[in-house]
Amino acid sequence: MEKKSTENYIYGKNPIYECLLKNPKRINKIFIQNGVFFDNRLKKIYNLACENKINIQKTSFKKFDDIFEHDLNLQGVVASVSPVEYTNIEDFLKTEKDGYKKIVILDGISDPHNFGAIIRTAAAAGFDAVMISNHRSVSVTPLVEKISSGAVNHIPIIKTSSLSASIDLLKKNDFWVIATQMEAKQNYYEIDYTDMNFAVVMGSEGSGISKTILNKADFTIKLESNFESLNVSAAAAVILYEALRQIRIKSPL
Amino acid sequence: MEKKSTENYIYGKNPIYECLLKNPKRINKIFIQNGVFFDNRLKKIYNLACENKINIQKTSFKKFDDIFEHDLNLQGVVASVSPVEYTNIEDFLKTEKDGYKKIVILDGISDPHNFGAIIRTAAAAGFDAVMISNHRSVSVTPLVEKISSGAVNHIPIIKTSSLSASIDLLKKNDFWVIATQMEAKQNYYEIDYTDMNFAVVMGSEGSGISKTILNKADFTIKLESNFESLNVSAAAAVILYEALRQIRIKSPL
Secondary structure, three states: OHHHHHOOEEEOHHHHHHHHHHOHHHEEEEEEEOOOOOOHHHHHHHHHHHHOOOEEEEEOHHHHOOOOOOOOOOOOEEEEEOOOOOEOHHHHHHOOOOOOOEEEEEEOOOOHHHHHHHHHHHHHOOOOEEEEEOOOOOOOOHHHHHHOOOHHHOOOEEEEOOHHHHHHHHHHOOEEEEEEOOOOOEEHHHOOOOOOEEEEEEEEOOOEOOHHHHHHOOEEEEOOOOOOOOOHHHHHHHHHHHHHHHHHHHOOO | OHHHHHOOEEEOHHHHHHHHHHOHHHEEEEEEEOOOOOOHHHHHHHHHHHHOOOEEEEEOHHHHOOOOOOOOOOOOEEEEEOOOOOEOHHHHHHOOOOOOOEEEEEEOOOOHHHHHHHHHHHHHOOOOEEEEEOOOOOOOOHHHHHHOOOHHHOOOEEEEOOHHHHHHHHHHOOEEEEEEOOOOOEEHHHOOOOOOEEEEEEEEOOOEOOHHHHHHOOEEEEOOOOOOOOOHHHHHHHHHHHHHHHHHHHOOO
16 A cells, blocks of 8 residues: 555655656645755746646655655655656657657666666657566656656656567567667667667666567667676666767767 | 664675675675575675685574665675775876776765766776765765675775865876866767876766866866756766777777
8 A cells, every 4th residue: 555655756856846847737736845945946846836736735744754765865845646647659659750769668677776767868868768568667656756857757658568569560660679788799889870760678687688579679789898787777878878979970969 | 883884794796796706805704694595696605705715604684684774685695894995096097007097087976876886887888997085975885885786896996085186196197187067068979088098077966076176177078968967877877988989999809
């Protein structure tokens, strides 16, 4: 029960600010801790909430002790929200875009820190979506929203019951699939990312990308590492920004 | 008192394995949780400990409840260790190396997750050291060791009482200083990293790099971001791997 109820709260200044900016309809009510210092970020939250006619309640945060773990830094602000709305693959493919689309697919990544970090990086690098599977991955929990710094409101999260079927659909729709794999022959920077719709697939650090999905890949790429493998969110940052670098060199901002 | 005592323990399979491999003398004793499953990693730890004549004790992990927070995942193995030995800048400059040296300098980064992640990425990208300041940054705590996945045993951590003075010393020793700054004109990929000793300076997400240090920089570089700024450890991964990419294109492995 306890776990379920946390699904309806987000916390921290950035996640709530970004949600107010991009997705105010998700927010039912905002709780501000008694006596908290109103810095610029909190003032902006307050004003945006007023503009959107969202109820603000000043309160002792003791009520949240049972819901959140004590050591979480709530930063004096909590919002009661409806969950992030996931996109489905068919709707994503229908959205129009000038130029090529690029997405990230997460296969079996269960750590909320990595998931949140990759969402934030994908939004920063201008990617069009992050795709996860229904059963092998995590959902967008409050911790994921916090780690993503609210980026979950900026970039669509595609949830699918079958990564494999969705990848087939992407391929039918002119997407190229790029899988990261330690044993790959090509380096991640030896691919031309500028001339295609593409999906970069990242696997979990423990078990990598599943075989079924690897078999569907048009390219496999690797990253050099002098010490174990890179952390998966660091690897994602390197690859996504290499794609963006190539795109910018071809067509500067 | 409680906090001090945790400084002498590290936990988790990777940090302990890497410490045994590279720095076994740091380890006084290894504690293995009663009834824990001996997977390959734990077997390797056991064997390496025996080879190095390190005392292993099977025990209930209740004794660690007061030392570690309950929600930490100790993975069934804890080691009592002497702290990581920091390097000083003079000794680092004396070490000989074929080719150019490259280091990362952290100015005011206090989050242990970011610090640990950057150490891991720097080791993976083949950097020669990570430099931190005595007073504005974090130390290598057990959490940092865990997040770094044990990379603290692979790459020297230079600790200095004055980042500013140490940067002067680096410059006198033929290092070029590259500072990351949102307002910079050059993109991070527009610099040639292949032809010099260099230090990449990363600032905290809140306040960036201090002015004194910015004034000493030979280059300032930026990263494009479509959503706020990148997380600092993601930004570090992008820059460090761009340097490595350029180096590999010039001299492949």
